[in-house]
Amino acid sequence: MTRVGIIGCGYISRLHYEGYERAGAKIVHVCDIRKEAAEAVGSRYSARVSTDYRAVIEDRDVDLVSVCTIASTHKEICLAALACGKGVVCEKTLTDNAADSAELVLASRRTKAFLSVAYMKNYFPAVVQAKQMLAEMGDVTSIYVRTWHFHPQLWQSPAPEDVLQHPSRIVRNYGGGMLVCGGSHVLNLLCGFAGRPTKVIGAMQSRPGMDFDIQTNAMLWLPAGGVAHFEAFWHPFAAIGYERNGWDERIEINTAKGRLELYTVLWNGSENHGALLVHTDADTGRVTEYRFPAVNVFDLEMAGMIEAFETGGLATPSAADGYVVDELIEQITSSHRQGGKGLPVTYRVQ
Ligand SMILES: NC(=O)c1ccc[n+]([C@@H]2O[C@H](COP(=O)([O-])OP(=O)(O)OC[C@H]3O[C@@H](n4cnc5c(N)ncnc54)[C@H](O)[C@@H]3O)[C@@H](O)[C@H]2O)c1
CATH class of the missing domain: 3.30.360.10 (Dihydrodipicolinate Reductase; domain 2)
Known part of the structure; x- marks a missing residue:
């Protein structure tokens, strides 16, 4: 069973954690710089709660993280998560500029890590x-x-x-x-x-x-x-x-x-x-x-992400798909x- 960390517990995050839950994954660690937002989600899943995303990506019990923070933070958080060997599902847009998104694509290729951008349509x-x-x-x-x-x-x-x-x-x-x-x-x-x-x-x-x-x-x-x-x-x-x-x-x-x-x-x-x-x-x-x-x-999106992550399948949409949009x-x-x-x-x- 994939163990998921959620980084950013604002509006879009609910659509991620409920989707993962229904896909049979387990939410084990949640984080938001607003402690009360993280606690509200954490108590729902009896998950660990943090206010610093590094605690989630360094958590050995986390396999895959969903990055549901604002776009200007995506590059830093995704790069750090990939460096810790985590799979990553990043909310769209991949970053807030094409150069940073290209850098993320190259980082995911270098580490051979799972990095998908959540264009759910x-x-x-x-x-x-x-x-x-x-x-x-x-x-x-x-x-x-x-x-x-x-x-x-x-x-x-x-x-x-x-x-x-x-x-x-x-x-x-x-x-x-x-x-x-x-x-x-x-x-x-x-x-x-x-x-x-x-x-x-x-x-x-x-x-x-x-x-x-x-x-x-x-x-x-x-x-x-x-x-x-x-x-x-x-x-x-x-x-x-x-x-x-x-x-x-x-x-x-x-x-x-x-x-x-x-x-x-x-x-x-x-x-x-x-x-x-x-x-x-x-x-x-x-x-x-x-x-x-x-x-x-x-x-459907979260079920697809979990299946691809667990079977070593293609991240769909891929980080490169996300980069192309930003370009x-x-x-x-x-x-x-x-x-x-x-x-x-x-x-x-x-
Ligand atoms: N797929 C879609 O159709 C869709 C729709 C809406 C939003 N989004 C995307 O989802 C992302 C979030 O949007 P939202 O509407 O949920 O915004 P939001 O403001 O409701 O939530 C963002 C949350 O991230 C937290 N946060 C910010 N910086 C953080 C950090 N460094 N570490 C931890 N937590 C941090 C904020 O406190 C907030 O709770 C954006 O990238 C947005 O483009 C996608």
Whole structure:
């Protein structure tokens, strides 16, 4: 049985420890710089409680750690955990910049350690099936990737104080705005469907007084020659999207053989509705809808992590997958700052 340490006991950590518990792993050590947060989780599992992450990574009873702290701390904690021989599941984004993420990839390769980055959407059955179908559909010629999240507070007048502080709570915790928070997930899916983009153009929008983007658009040139259109947006519309709950995320993938359309469901409520995948065959025009049961995608993710860790399987998504997203975020941001200049993307690690 895998013995797990949780580092960072804030919002996302619950989705990790409950997922591990349901996958049959044991939570043995938990940590947060806020002692009360760590104690609340520790008492639930009769686990050891610490306020310094080093106590967890040096604990001989811990096999695998989940790093659920804010992005600016990921590099230091992951490097230290790998050096102690622990397997690591790191919350997205892998770090808050491409150079640090590349360094982490190299460290995991050097130590041959398990290092995965928790882009949980890869575990949606609809995403798994889309990848299987795409393998038979030839090169991707075009993709539309859209992730719109309902965030009414950002449209209040005046905006909440923590949003107008510099750095804002959003930048402090996540290292960026909508591109980093929501866009990272669909950039990861885009690369999984179509490979690593070779060139990008980015345009970012903010609102008065805010130090982060609420909307980012990008064009990304695909390795097979097609182009992806990308949009991430914190919007004020309560009832739009596939579930009519403000969650409006969909991906359309085109090849010479047909089209796939993917409608995902609310990230932290995926147990309420199933995702939808629609296939159109280019030759016959036949349209097939694949409807999937509602699942807790974090449970599937943690079960997948435990299985891969225990069997010596591939960390999925890999640290390199996480690095690629951080590189794209950096290049899209850089393109925007240069007035929308097209920038070739050179990857620091393969
Ligand atoms: N997969 C997703 O869809 C998703 C959604 C939300 C957040 N996240 C990611 O999860 C991570 C955490 O986000 P959150 O929303 O849970 O934030 P949070 O602020 O709720 O929790 C972070 C916790 O880490 C603790 N912490 C900070 N530095 C620490 C350190 N050095 N050692 C120990 N504990 C430390 C904080 O005290 C806090 O309790 C971020 O990387 C974020 O991008 C992912």
